[in-house]
Amino acid sequence: MAGITGPDANDPWKTTRDYVLGKKRAEEALGFLTSAGACIANAMTFPDAAQGTIDLTTPFLADWTSISLFAPGGEASTCDFVSSSRGAVKPRETYQDLALALSALVGHDEGAAKAPVTVSATNGADTSDDIAKHLLGQAQDAGVAAAIAIPLIANGRVQGSLVALRVAARRQPDFGDAALLLLSDVSSRLAGAAELFALRERDAVVR
Numbered sequence: 418m419a420g421i422t423g424p425d426a427n428d429p430w431k432t433t434r435d436y437v438l439g440k441k442r443a444e445e446a447l448g449f450l451t452s453a454g455a456c457i458a459n460a461m462t463f464p465d466a467a468q469g470t471i472d473l474t475t476p477f478l479a480d481w482t483s484i485s486l487f488a489p490g491g492e493a494s495t496c497d498f499v500s501s502s503r504g505a506v507k508p509r510e511t512y513q514d515l516a517l518a519l520s521a522l523v524g525h526d527e528g529a530a531k532a533p534v535t536v537s538a539t540n541g542a543d544t545s546d547d548i549a550k551h552l553l554g555q556a557q558d559a560g561v562a563a564a565i566a567i568p569l570i571a572n573g574r575v576q577g578s579l580v581a582l583r584v585a586a587r588r589q590p591d592f593g594d595a596a597l598l599l600l601s602d603v604s605s606r607l608a609g610a611a612e613l614f615a616l617r618e619r620d621a622v623v624r
Contacts, residue, residue: 442595445477456469462614463610463614463615474579474581474600478599478600479581479583484569486611487575487576515552516566516582518551519534519552522548533568533597533600534566535563536553536561536563536565560585562590562591563582564580565581565592566580567580576608
């Protein structure tokens with residue numbers, strides 16, 4: 418019988434381990450999305466939906482998470498819905514300016530990205546040089562290794578943003594593709610919830 422050849426020849430259990438780990442991660446991701454979906458669906462108000470969702474997001478995907486909604490004038494409101502995962506994470510005020518700066522980049526203006534914006538201590542920032550330098554400086558001052566801002570878009574309009582931060586002490590400080598997909602999924606659900614609750618409030622006023 419032919420033996421194992423190639424890069425895994427000295428580690429015949431690597432394929433099995435990778436399969437088990439991959440399956441475990443997939444199950445954890447599905448559990449996270451299921452819980453987040455239930456939290457949003459069962460919430461009585463948008464703040465309840467937001468707080469419950471970021472309590473799940475932190476620490477599963479990030480060390481600190483915030484949600485900002487844009488006021489009618491277009492500016493991001495103060496990050497009212499914040500959760501942190503462990504005592505090593507600094508107080509909310511340490512990250513708030515960075516979160517609001519990232520939120521502004523995915524804002525409702527015509528020139529806004531309407532796409533995720535990332536900042537990484539290792540990979541830089543995917544925005545203009547001047548803004549990148551400023552954001553990287555803010556991140557480094559706050560001890561942040563990676564940050565990502567995802568717009569909450571419903572009916573083609575940016576409602577606000579979800580900002581997630583990872584600190585340098587995290588085993589995987591950068592956000593990978595899987596984390597981006599999960600955060601984007603949750604952001605889409607939250608955007609729909611924000612739109613729905615806003616419609617309910619307008620209907621209540623009319624009545």
